[in-house]
Amino acid sequence: MSILSFDNVSYQYPSEDFDIIDRLSLSVEPGSFHCIIGISGCGKSTIFRMTNGLLQPKTGNICVNGNPITGQNHYCGYMPQKDMLFPWKTIGENLALPLEIQRKYSKAEQRELIDAALADVGLDGCRDKRPDELSGGMRQRAAFARTMLTGSDLLLLDEPFSALDFLTRISMQEWLLDQWQRHKKTILFITHDVEEAVFLSSSVLVVEETPIHSLREIPVPMKYPRTRQDLTRPEIVELREQLVDMLRKQVVV
């Protein structure tokens, strides 16, 4: 059974006169890692915003774990582009947010879960620090830990590393793959960086046109665990070029 499925889903922004998502159907297997790539403004974030319930589809059904998302809570963890750590809260208090809102845990249980989550992302001892005391990479790891604490098996990551410098970004990519393999989550990851998409995903979902009618699934012929050396293999270089070509065709200069 797929963890996430779209069945003929359409969406239209009130300010536009066409459906940016047009009868899209897709299904995502549990435990997979997919990157969605597409040019700016193509509508890939709209797919996320419908999945997490911030936007209501005009028509069609979205199911998580086989059940419609309306009426479900805490079924997906969403991590937006900016880390969105609340600057007036400490890292620990930031991580407590999803737990407080779920109202399932006592203070002591929350503290335990937060400490474990921080240790897991390598931020032990940062619980009482403020977000502005952390580097960009550390902030993203804290935001990721907060997303993990939603307890959802489905994680939606919307360009989480796009604001980081190159070296931080590539270490964060390796770190994320490691997290994914250890926690057996399903990850959907939006990016416009082709190399990032190829390095991370088991198969890349390409937005070929707007309105989005379908996502073209292109498998990446690389086994996990991956290293950056794998990216220099000829078939991977070729795949990268192919993806760049697909996207460039859509860019209107």
Place this chain on the structure above:
Amino acid sequence: MKKACKGNLPTLIFLFSLLMLWQLGAMKVNAAYILPTPIQILKKLWELRIVLFTVHLPATMLVTLVGLLISLVLGLGLAVLMDASPFFRKAVYPIVVASQTIPTTAIAPLFVLWFGYGIWSKVLVTVLITFFPITITVYDGLQSAKVEMAELLLTYGATKWDIFFKIKVPCTLPYFFSAIKMAIPMSIIGAAIGEWLGAQSGLGYFSRRMMTQLDGAGVFAPIVLLSAVAMLAVAIVALLEKKVVRWRGEF
């Protein structure tokens, strides 16, 4: 303490020079009934200390406090409602702004006719002057909360209350303190104006009575006291703010 003195040195020097100039100028004019010297004012303040501190200061402070409290409740309430409902904002905002175009001092004598010489006519003047900056500043604070943060909490399953208390309130706190710091001097001024126009006690009333007696220093003495109280109150709030507001600024 030493550091604070050093930081305030330019202010102190400038203030002292101004007072010196005033002193010299007033001594030259030599008409204490319209332009008393600072020293005469201080002397007067000392002579009148008992009646000022036991009768008139408490009267003015009562009006100020009641007015400030009502303004706070009204201002916060309006701000929260305007933030929560666009319809309410559209309906009320123009009226709130229009209320500030009323020359309060000109119609305040009417308030005395409506509410008598008790505190309520003065409280009304105070509220009319004070609630506006509180409403607008707190409303701006509520609006400064980032939509993306609210959306993130919504994906966690947050309710409207979660969003209000976890995002709106902390984002508004610095604005709230700015509003209070603005409102304190304004409410004191409002109370004094109200008393000036018609009252049986209060520093504004006392100042006016001295005016009719052509006692220049007596006019100034209660005003100096009012300024001192306002500055003290703002300083206390600023201190409190430093303790409560852990974060102020941009995201």
